[in-house]
Structures are given as structure tokens and as C-alpha cells.
Amino acid sequence: MTEQIRPEVVVLLGNRIRAVRQGKDLSVVKLAELSGVSRRMLTQIELGQANPSIATVDRIASALGTTFPALAGVLGEGPPEGVEVWSTPNGSWASLLQAVQTSQVFVEMWKWHLVGGDRYHVSPAAGAPETMAHVLQGQLLVRSGSSDLRVDAGGSARIGNTADHTFEAGTDVAVFLGVVTMPRL
Structure with missing residues (x-):
């Protein structure tokens, strides 16, 4: 069974990646360069059309100066059930x-x-x-x-x-x- 992030989490992550990227005034091309993830894959992730591995999201998060848990909404006062x-x-x-x-x-x-x-x-x-x-x-x-x-x-x-x-x-x-x-x- 391949690694699959749940579809609703894919959409959540895509929206948060786009918001953080835009908040830092980064283009998709620049984020691709910083993260080592292709521009096409980043666009698909932001649109909720790709199901990336957690390792890929970790690389994107690192390039944005954040973390997978922060993008997922678990860092700090996240939901008690995770x-x-x-x-x-x-x-x-x-x-x-x-x-x-x-x-x-x-x-x-x-x-x-x-x-x-x-x-x-x-x-x-x-x-x-x-x-x-x-x-x-x-x-x-x-x-x-x-x-x-x-x-x-x-x-x-x-x-x-x-x-x-x-x-x-x-x-x-x-x-x-x-x-x-x-x-x-």
C-alpha cells in the first residue's frame, strides 16, 4: 500500500502552503527552487490535485520556514484528537x-x-x-x-x-x- 495523505488533509495543506508562500511573497518557481519540488508538483499540491508524500510536504515546509505539523494545524494548540x-x-x-x-x-x-x-x-x-x-x-x-x-x-x-x-x-x-x-x- 503506497503512502497516501487523506484527501481533506491534501486540500488543507495545499491551501496553507499557498497562503504561507504568498505571505512570504514567493513565486511558485522560487519555492520550487528552494524546496527541490517541481513547479508543476507545487501547483498541483496547492490546488489539492496531487497527493504528495509527507517527506515532500516536509521539504516544502522547510523551504517556507515552517513545518508539516504547523501546516497541518497541530503545532501549539491543535485539535486534542490530532x-x-x-x-x-x-x-x-x-x-x-x-x-x-x-x-x-x-x-x-x-x-x-x-x-x-x-x-x-x-x-x-x-x-x-x-x-x-x-x-x-x-x-x-x-x-x-x-x-x-x-x-x-x-x-x-x-x-x-x-x-x-x-x-x-x-x-x-x-x-x-x-x-x-x-x-x-
Whole structure:
């Protein structure tokens, strides 16, 4: 299952990206240059016509001097239930619950619900330290290259950010909390 941001979140992000870009008096061409995202893709994102990866939105946010959580409305006094950012037709989902920032890092807390057969691919962010996961229900399987990490309910793990990895349910359903730290650039 490929990574898909929920359609209503795509529209929300597109509107906020456009507003921040225009507020900074940046053209789409200049934002494309700063973010490394093509002008065409940026236009489609702003119009809610493209479903970018979270990594792509992170690059755009960084170029705008903001963050994915800020664009999603979770930074600071966001909704107490967070924002359901990702979901699949099978019933898997991920919600960005909360985020905080310091002068050096952004910290995001996610809640995941993965059903068997669904997976979520993660590409490491430059300079990001390890991700932490705590499994609330079931078993989480983290695949990276030739190695697998299994974490049972009640267990926690640190997941390296030096290589791509995939989250999967090791049983029928895996529910876990994830904490991601991103360096401020």
C-alpha cells in the first residue's frame, strides 16, 4: 500500500502552503527552487490535485520556514484528537497527535493503527535521530533492508533513521505510538 495523505488533509495543506508562500511573497518557481519540488508538483499540491508524500510536504515546509505539523494545524494548540493524516481502504490510519518545537528540533507524536497487509514506507530525513515507537496492541514489524525488528505489545524500540524502513502489522492489527524528532534547519 503506497503512502497516501487523506484527501481533506491534501486540500488543507495545499491551501496553507499557498497562503504561507504568498505571505512570504514567493513565486511558485522560487519555492520550487528552494524546496527541490517541481513547479508543476507545487501547483498541483496547492490546488489539492496531487497527493504528495509527507517527506515532500516536509521539504516544502522547510523551504517556507515552517513545518508539516504547523501546516497541518497541530503545532501549539491543535485539535486534542490530532489530525488523521494517512489512511487506507483496509482501515489502517495514522494521526499526528501533537508537535512541539524548540530552537533546535521539532518533535512529533503519532498514533498508528495498521492492519495486516498494509504498510507504511519511511525515508529518513537528513540529520534526524532515531524514531521511537511504543506498541500498545498487537505486534509491530519494522523492515529495513535485510533486517526485521519485531516489537510486541507493551514493548518499545528505537528505529534508526539511516535507511528506508517500512512499518507493518506483525499480527492482524498493530497499534503504536511513534515519536519523531526532526532537526530545525
